[in-house]
Amino acid sequence: MRSCTAFKNILIKDIKTYYIKPPNISWGIIFPIAWTAMFFVKSQTPIDIRAILPGVMSMSILFGTTSMLAVTITFERRHRSFERLLVAPIELSSLMLAKTLGAILFGIANASVPVIFASFLISLSDINWVLAFISVVLMATTSAFLGLFIAVAVSEVFEAQTFSNFFRFPMIFLCGLFIPVSDLPRIIRPLSYIIPLTYGADLLKLSINNDGHIFPILSLVILVTFGVVLFSLSLKNVKRKWIY
Amino acid sequence: MSIIKVENLTKRYGDFEAVKGINFSVHKGEIFGFLGPNGAGKTTTINMLIGLAGITSGSAKLLGYDLTFQAKKAQKYIGIVPDESNLYEELDGFQNLSFCAALYGMKKSERMEKAHELLHRFNLADAGNKPFRAYSRGMKRRLTIAAGIIHDPKILFLDEPTTGIDVASARQIRELILDLNASGTTVFLTTHYIEEAERLCHRIAFIVDGKIVRIGTVNELMSEAQxxxxxxxxxxxxxxxxxxxxxxxxxxxxxxxxxxxxxxxxxxxxxxxxxxxxxxxxxxxxxxxxxxxxRPSLEDVFVKITGIEINKMAKDKEQYKK
Structure with a gap:
């Protein structure tokens, strides 16, 4: 009960303090519009909204969760308010889950924005919503845990941003959203299969366009495994680096 | 009765030994002073006692809980006031207190009642809805102490509570420490203001270069130097x-x-x-x-035992804080 109260209040505080702020809300709205516009400029033809929807959703999740979590945790570490959480009688795993859950919810909310926009322009009736939701949740979770992993590795906010980009930009091009994995040079193709976004994006493509290339159960298992591994590594690093 | 018992406590960072096998105990209901120059191992020791630093070797027990294995259980009963006010700048005074209470599992009604009570007790009632960032240094310090005691801890760790604040606020904080102690809270205090330690503490330990060089009541320490x-x-x-x-x-x-x-x-x-x-x-x-x-002052005792000039120690600390 004691841990539940602490967990709930850490989550609510983070949502109020960091996520429901005008800059983040505008980010959530502008980001998918900007990506859609980019595709339009690139193709110079009417856009196939349905074809680009998985990509825009994936980008929204990836950019929203990784940067927010990495920045907020690094910010609290800099101001030493994070120490207050570390010395509270709440297990480290619960504490880090509470900190991460805000970012996961933020990622899910970000992913829903392009869907809402798309619903005004095209019919989304034949989407496998259950699979789409599961893949969004798993992508948000693995991306948030990646953000946590980054936050533990750096000590300054600018380092968090730089380090996030070091992971994010290669992931965009390697995950098969814009260039199919099969079209990538053979030498870099294995890299596509060691990043979680590949599996999440494939699940989204399957649920929205019925266009997946990886067996869905395998993608789900791999995404869960990525989540568990990243979270465990982050916890280990928190103990090693922050509980001096 | 010992509420904190430390035996051969050691902390090593690679080849550097920050705390070198120290032994001491803190009795229930006392104000225990921990004095030493910068880099002596005060904060490292506190960090080990509050569960913010791992123990390399030796043991530390707090209310009977072995901190190597049961730090989270012990943390329920301790309050911490760090050397820098580390509450949330964007939350107001009331929200900060309420959030800190929630971290200890207090119910909403209990949290609200206690937060209001503490804001009044610490003369911050008028500033309760102002963001923490708008507080003066003395107000920040008082709110940080209030946050440290909102869950009625049995032991309160105070790290340099009056450093860098105005005389009136420092005086108010010293009175608050005495009040808290009178109401049964055991206080573990680090300070570089020797006269503050002399005025507040029942017993004092001097730590230099990771080792405790002397421990005793104020009178015992003074008679040794006389x-x-x-x-x-x-x-x-x-x-x-x-x-x-x-x-x-x-x-x-x-x-x-x-x-x-x-x-x-x-x-x-x-x-x-x-x-x-x-x-x-x-x-x-x-x-x-x-x-x-x-009679010799505690400052004389400190200088005699450690060979460290107090003024230099205070200046170093102020410089470090700036």
Missing amino acids: EGTIVQFTLDDASDPGLREALRHRFPEFEEEFISGNIVRIHSPSPTGLMEFMKFFDERKLNIYEAKII
């Missing part, structure tokens, strides 16, 4: 050139010292009274305005 007796007289006129010679002649076993103006200090190797001296000055028709026995 070598003989110093009596001091303030006279109406000490300019008589023959006075020094006459003192030496009458009291050959003592050493006299003319401080400034009309102040005369007499150093005695053994305990001595004032009457003989008063008679002497009276015979020479000298009026005595003040007569007192000078």
Whole structure:
């Protein structure tokens, strides 16, 4: 009960303090519009909204969760308010889950924005919503845990941003959203299969366009495994680096 | 009864040994002072006791909980006021207190009641809805202490509670510490203000270079530093050139010292009274305005034991804070 109260209040505080702020809300709205516009400029033809929807959703999740979590945790570490959480009688795993859950919810909310926009322009009736939701949740979770992993590795906010980009930009091009994995040079193709976004994006493509290339159960298992591994590594690093 | 028991506590960072096998215990209901210069190992020791630093070797028990294995259980009963106010800048005073209470699992109604009570008690009721970033340094310090005690801890760790704040706030905080202790809270205090430790603490440990060099009550520490007796007289006129010679002649076993103006200090190797001296000055028709026995201050004790100048220590700390 004691841990539940602490967990709930850490989550609510983070949502109020960091996520429901005008800059983040505008980010959530502008980001998918900007990506859609980019595709339009690139193709110079009417856009196939349905074809680009998985990509825009994936980008929204990836950019929203990784940067927010990495920045907020690094910010609290800099101001030493994070120490207050570390010395509270709440297990480290619960504490880090509470900190991460805000970012996961933020990622899910970000992913829903392009869907809402798309619903005004095209019919989304034949989407496998259950699979789409599961893949969004798993992508948000693995991306948030990646953000946590980054936050533990750096000590300054600018380092968090730089380090996030070091992971994010290669992931965009390697995950098969814009260039199919099969079209990538053979030498870099294995890299596509060691990043979680590949599996999440494939699940989204399957649920929205019925266009997946990886067996869905395998993608789900791999995404869960990525989540568990990243979270465990982050916890280990928190103990090693922050509980001096 | 020991509420904190530390045995051979050691903390190593690679090859560097920050805390070197220290031993001490803190009794229930006391204010225990932990004094030492910068880099002596004070904060590292506190961090180990509050579960923010791992223990390399040795043991530390807090309320019977072994901190190597049961730190989270012990954390329910401790309050922490770090050397820098680390509440949330964007939350207001009330929200900060309420959030800190929630971290200890307090119910909403309980949290609200306690937050209001503490804001009143710490003279912050008018600032309760202002963001923490708008607080003055003294107000921030008071709110941080309030946040440290909102869950009624059995032990309160205070790290440099009055450093860098104005005199009035510092005084208020010292009174609050005494009040808290009077209501049964055991206080573990680190400070570099020796007079603050002297005024507040029941027992004090001096830590230098990762080792505890002395531990005891204020009186025990002072009597250790006292070598003989110093009596001091303030006279109406000490300019008589023959006075020094006459003192030496009458009291050959003592050493006299003319401080400034009309102040005369007499150093005695053994305990001595004032009457003989008063008679002497009276015979020479000298009026005595003040007569007192000078005792060594805790500062003298600290300097004698550690060889570290207090002023330098305080300046170093202020510099570090800036």
